[in-house]
Amino acid sequence: MSHTAHIPSHRKPRRSASKLALRAGVAGGVLGTIAVAGAAGPANAEPVTETIEMPTLGSLDTGLASAVAASAEASQQEALDQSLQTQENLALQKAAKEAKKAKAEADRKAEAERAEKARAEAEAKAKAEQERKEAEERASRDRERTQLSTTSTSDSGSSGSSDSGSSTSTGSSNETQAPSGTAAAIVAFARAQVGDAYVRGGTGPNSWDCSGLVQGAYAAAGIDLPRISYDQSSMGTSVSLSNLQPGDILYWGSRSGSYHVAIYVGGGKYVGAQNSATGVVEHSLDWDTPSGAVRIL
Structure with missing residues (x-):
């Protein structure tokens, strides 16, 4: 027996009567077909055929377009x-x-x-x-x-006719003599307004100008006087500053053209509505010496 009779061969067996056929049709939508012939059996054996349906390019394009459209719509909705x-x-x-x-x-x-x-x-x-x-x-x-x-x-009741005698006395004697009768009423009214405001055109009760105060004082004694200063100084009789009596009207300027008036209250003093800064004040004659005086009483 040969030493090599039972040693198997290391070469691959050759396949006889076997073949493999593969056909695929993809262009133009043609179905692909794969045919496999059996490896065993005689060469003239009947071939076995299996058909597999492959997707076409047209169907792939349609699906891709649908997917792209859906993605675009989703992106648009998100935006x-x-x-x-x-x-x-x-x-x-x-x-x-x-x-x-x-x-x-x-x-x-x-x-x-x-x-x-x-x-x-x-x-x-x-x-x-x-x-x-x-x-x-x-x-x-x-x-x-x-x-x-x-x-x-x-x-006034006790002095009686003494009023007429006092009208001829000098200014120095009047400075120590208290006013009486109508003159007292005029002086009392004038002094009661001291501290009131000065307002141009004022006629009281709490604000006055110079002629308004004189008019108001005489009205308190029942005597009517004109409203304007030069009309007031034009009334009565002229008296000198050395012969003054309480109630006399003092004026500044000319008698018929005076620009300021006040009331002599005795004791060398007068009451007048001076200006908006001082209002109604009581001052001595030498504080602002008047130009003259008139007597109405």
């Missing part, structure tokens, strides 16, 4: 959603800013109204206080007038 969200956020921010601005404006108006109310209340309180003080001053003046009138009436 639209983001745009709507952005607009909504901007609208919310704008509304918040407007609400904050409206609140600030409302707070400012409320503060202004509170300040205006406080100012009005303060003004009303100050006005009420001023009116109270003025009422107290008027009441004090009324009491003073009443007391002076009562005193002058009693003095």
Whole structure:
């Protein structure tokens, strides 16, 4: 026996009567066909055929286009959603800013109204206080007038005809003699207005100009005088400054063209509505020496 009779061969067996056929049709939508012939059996054995349907290029294009369209639509919808969200956020921010601005404006108006109310209340309180003080001053003046009138009436009854004698006395003797009768009423009224304001054209009761005060004082004694200063100084008789009596009208300027008048109250003093800075004051003759004097009584 040969030593190599049972040693198997290391070469691959050769396939006889076997073949492999593959056909595929893809262009133009043709179906691909794969034919496989069996490896075993005689060469003339009946071939076995299996048909596999492959996708066409047209169907691939349609699916891809659908997928792209769906993706584009999704992207467009997402972009639209983001745009709507952005607009909504901007609208919310704008509304918040407007609400904050409206609140600030409302707070400012409320503060202004509170300040205006406080100012009005303060003004009303100050006005009420001023009116109270003025009422107290008027009441004090009324009491003073009443007391002076009562005193002058009693003095007039006791002195009788002595008034006519005093009219010829000198100015120095009048400075120590108290006024009586009508003159006392005029002097009392004039002195009661000391401290009142000076207002051009004022005729009382709490503000005067020079001729308004003289007219008011004489009216308190029942005597009517013209309203203008030069008309007042043109009345009665002229008297020298050394022969003054209480109640005489003092004037500055010429007698028929005076620019200022006042009332002599005795003791070398006069009462007049001087100017807006001083108001109604009582001064000595040498403080502002008058030009002359007239006597109405």
